[in-house]
Amino acid sequence: MPTSSREGGRRSPAAISVQGLRKSYGEKTVLDGIDLHIPEGTVFALLGPNGAGKTTTVEILATLVRADDGRASVGGHDLAADPAGVRSVIGVTGQFAAVDELLTVQENLILMADLHHLGREEGRRRAAELLDRFELTEAAAQPGTALSGGMRRKADLAMTLMGDPRVIFLDEPTTGLDPRSRRTMWEIIRRLVDDQGVTILLTTQYLDEADELADRIAVLDGGKLVAEGTAEELKRRIPGGHIRVRFAEPEQLAAAVQVFEVAEADQESLTLHVPSDGSLPMLRSVIDLLDAASIEAAELSVHTPDLDDVFLALTGSSRRQADATTQLENVR
Known part of the structure; x- marks a missing residue:
């Protein structure tokens, strides 16, 4: 590698x-x-x-x-x-x-x-x-x-x-x-x-x-x-990264929603998508917040944008380029 x-x-x-x-x-x-x-x-x-x-x-x-x-x-x-x-x-x-x-x-x-x-x-x-x-x-x-x-x-x-x-x-x-x-x-x-x-x-x-x-x-x-x-640095610069947290019970998901107000919940799969830059400190923070609230997660996984997302966000017409630059400035 x-x-x-x-x-x-x-x-x-x-x-x-x-x-x-x-x-x-x-x-x-x-x-x-x-x-x-x-x-x-x-x-x-x-x-x-x-x-x-x-x-x-x-x-x-x-x-x-x-x-x-x-x-x-x-x-x-x-x-x-x-x-x-x-x-x-x-x-x-x-x-x-x-x-x-x-x-x-x-x-x-x-x-x-x-x-x-x-x-x-x-x-x-x-x-x-x-x-x-x-x-x-x-x-x-x-x-x-x-x-x-x-x-x-x-x-x-x-x-x-x-x-x-x-x-x-x-x-x-x-x-x-x-x-x-x-x-x-x-x-x-x-x-x-x-x-x-x-x-x-x-x-x-x-x-x-x-x-x-x-x-x-x-x-x-x-x-x-x-x-x-x-490659990893470029991926982290593009919005869309998240930590996917899956729970065994609906009650655990509901409790986690109260902890992570900006997260997106999927009731059917009992998962929570917490916005993340893909870094280790961010993952540790999510785990610490779950532990502090006594919420047990069945599974955690980190999802970051791939180079396809980077390529599409940073290349193309001048209008799309300006939009991508604005996006990057907002996440820095």
Whole structure:
């Protein structure tokens, strides 16, 4: 599971640092002054709808597109002053696999080894290692046209790793994959971070993917960062969380209603929904109030909004965005 990038309140060194990044195409503003701090050895997810600016962010940080304004460093190299240094420490896996369909899987890897000037012996050693790691050894002699979607994405990521990058940009890496293949890719991505200390900037529209993989998540909409935090922090910012308390007898429910005046009671299921931010102190407070009133609960469970709720609340039209901002201010 993702782990926190902060220990003891100290900020971890940044693998990627961005201040005031801006990009426009004609009259259309794609990025409107975003800031990012992505610690080393973490997965950072950019969430957002189509056209939010996710891919443009990756393209700029990967030196494929120039920013109009702002500063950024990747792997300790300044994006504007040392783009070659940035390219020396990064790997990029785009939305569509870059596997050459006329070459075999092994030939694709050897091609990447040649591009990285690894030498014949080292290139073949690295190719064999990556084929084994990604369980592609049996498919090594197959052409790209014979690969399934999941195998193609694994081969694509293996090609990215041929240069041993310290920072990897994954732009919607599991789009179009079946659930089993997506899970396999998730396991590979987490191993890269946990076992090798690689830093990954992931863009995705799959909310469960961000929830599963990311140490921190930023929500991008209309070229602006509208929220950032861990998955749990973002969920707690959205109204709708509650503690569900179930009782064995109607009398117990009736007594609890008197204690929690703002709670919503369901007489049929003998449950009480107490508004909550999902925190442990809030849960403890509910238990203490029940104990003080000598009311016995049969069951307690904490329910918080999921990332679907976060996404819908924070992205969309400017009108809906204004409504969501008002909601967040009211619960802070």
